[in-house]
Amino acid sequence: MDKRMGLTSPEESEPFQIMLEMQRELRDEWLKVDRIVQHRSVPSSDPGSLPTVEYLVKWRKLQYDECTWEPEEYLTHAQPKIQRYNERIKALAPKPFISPSNRPMIPWDTKCKWLAGELRDYQVEGVNWLIKGWCNNRNVILADEMGLGKTVQTICFLGYLQFIHQIRGPFLVVAPLSTLDNWEAEFEKWVPLLDVVVYTGRARSREEIRSNEFIVEKEGKYAPKFDVLLTTYEMILKDKNLLGAIQWNFVAVDEAHRLKNCESALHEALKEFCAANKLLITGTPVQNNLRELWSLLHFLDPTKFWSLPEFEKKYSDLSEQNRVSELHALLKLHLLRRVKKDVEKSLPAKNERILRVPLSALQKKYYKCILAKNFEDLRRNNNKGARGPLINIVMELKKNCNHPYLFERPEHDNPTELAGIIKNSGKMVILDKLLVRLKETNHRVLIFSQMVRMLDILNDYLKLKGFLFQRLDGSMSRKDRQIAMESFNSPNSKDFCFLLSTRAGGLGINLATADTVIIFDSDWNP
Incomplete structure (x- = not known):
């Protein structure tokens, strides 16, 4: 196979072997029981x-429309799932x-039977x-800094x-696609007695979920069997x-x-949902202006x-100062924000x-060409406040600062030549x-870029250097994203780098086994 691919050395073939191994691991996952959905009695022949x-x-x-009926004797390895x-x-x-x-404030013991782990003090x-907030019928925002366990705190609250107020759902958790597997795993880890159903997939798959995990009431309305819908x-x-x-x-x-x-x-859609109470979870409640903060508060109340x-x-x-104090007092009721340096003393300094x-x-050369080509737009918009053309020019300059190959690869350069990829970009040199x-010093690295095409160039560079790596961007399916993360986080992983697009990789991804982050090009927002 290596010869058919044109690979001449073990170093070149290793990434392809790892890719094939990941595919084999995925096929192995398909043979594991995730959930028992229904049962039936079949007359004997x-x-x-x-x-x-x-x-x-x-x-x-696999999705719900790929469920299969299996005799009980074939599921001896899945007895815990049948029991559940x-x-x-x-x-x-x-x-x-x-x-x-x-809604009385009922005390709870952090060592209770339904909680399968120990929370840190600030998480309690x-x-x-x-x-x-719930006892006072107040909708709130949990805005702790990334990495402090907002997911865990939410799950323990549910x-x-x-288990304390005997409210058996239904609870709805809405999250980005890339974090669904992590949410599901955290529910199983911390409060395994909660019945969690993941509602996603093709139209046929979602129809199967509604048929098997919902109870149809009168007038075509659905009532849930589950505790939590994710x-x-x-x-x-x-x-x-x-x-x-x-x-x-x-x-x-x-x-x-x-x-x-x-x-x-x-x-607009979520605002119309009938909800007794709401919680917003975000590490960045304010990104640009007061309008965005008001939008979140307006959704809550x-x-x-x-x-x-x-x-x-x-x-x-x-x-x-009185306005600042008034705003702080207002937000204190609805927003909780902690940062690592204040609550997590065990972490090393960043x-x-x-x-x-x-x-x-x-x-x-390209930089001068971009400015010369757009000279008239720059001169015309100097004092008029029209931002559209200027933003386009800034984006062109930003692409050039990343790598000139984002425009086109010059004919005199071989697109797969390592030296050309490095020497033609100041960022790539460093x-x-x-x-x-x-x-050499056994670090593990995350590399973020806003531009997927820049990830393609970094992809080529890492392959030519012989560095093993994983990648995550918005074009990848949920399955592929999870496999890449599990491969990188596994105890014996040989992966050195993980390439991530800023947008897809900034949504609750858990890659705690890395110790170094390189932001190749920073976003306008944090």
Whole structure:
């Protein structure tokens, strides 16, 4: 096979062998039982024998429309899954909508049986803050810095509602596609007794979920068997009429800065959902302006935060100390924000360095050409405030600063020539030196770029250098993303680098086994 691919050395063939191994691992996952969905009694072909029991099995990494009926004797390895299914069937009961009144603050023990792990002190405080907000019928924003366990705190809070207040859902968790597997794994790790259904996939697959995991009531409305429904923004928009007809006892939205535009389709769709209470989860509650903050607050409490002009008029000028104090007091009720340096003393100090590098000769040539070509636009828009043409020019300059190959690869350069990829970009010159040093000292590196085509160039560079790596961008399927992350995080992983697009890689991805982050080109927003 190596000869057919034109590979001449083990170093060249190793990445392809790893890719094939990942494909084999995926096929192995398809043979593992993920969930028992239904059961049925099948008459025996032998008149004197008892009927046999068959189970409808959902397989790992496969969708609901790929479920199969399997005889019980073929599932001896899946007895824990069958037991969980039987427990769910016995526990089926109506899930009434909980009134905002009569919500006592019931103490809870962090060593309770339903919690399968130990929270850190600040996480316990976070859960208690969520409980206090819920008891006071207050919708809130959990805005801890990335890495402090917002997911875990949310899951433990839902466990508190179910096992302390006996509210057996239904709870809705909306998250980016790239984080669904992590959410599902964290539910299983921390509160495994919660019945979690992942609602995603093709139209046929979602229809199977509704047929098997929902109970159809009168007038075509759906009532859930599950405790928690875990789904994506896209599924909310596609099936908003079906999901919006359910009375949710709690709705949590992860990476909630997606709701910063109050006129977006997602904001409008979720605002119409019937929810007893809501939680927004985001590490960046304010990215650009007060309008975005108001949009989140308006989603939580449209009665209290009903007017954007009034909010902006009141808080746009924070030069007066009393206005600052008033805004802080207002946000304190609805927003909890902690950062690592204040609560997580065990973490090593973050060492951040900005490396400034000169342009290569080819980049200087392109830079001058871009400015000369757009001279009239630059002169005409100098004092007129029209930003459109200027932003386009800035983007062209930014592409050039990354790598001139983002325009086209010059004919005199071989596209696969390592020296050309390095020498024609000032950033690549310094990156090459950095990675060689980091590899020698056994570091593991995440490399972020906004531009997927820049990832393609980095992809070529890493292959030519012989560095093993994984990649994640918006074009990858959920399965491929999860396999790449699991490969990088596995205890015996040989991967040195992980390439990520800023957009797809910034949404709750767990790559804690890396110790170095290189931001190849920074985004306008953090």
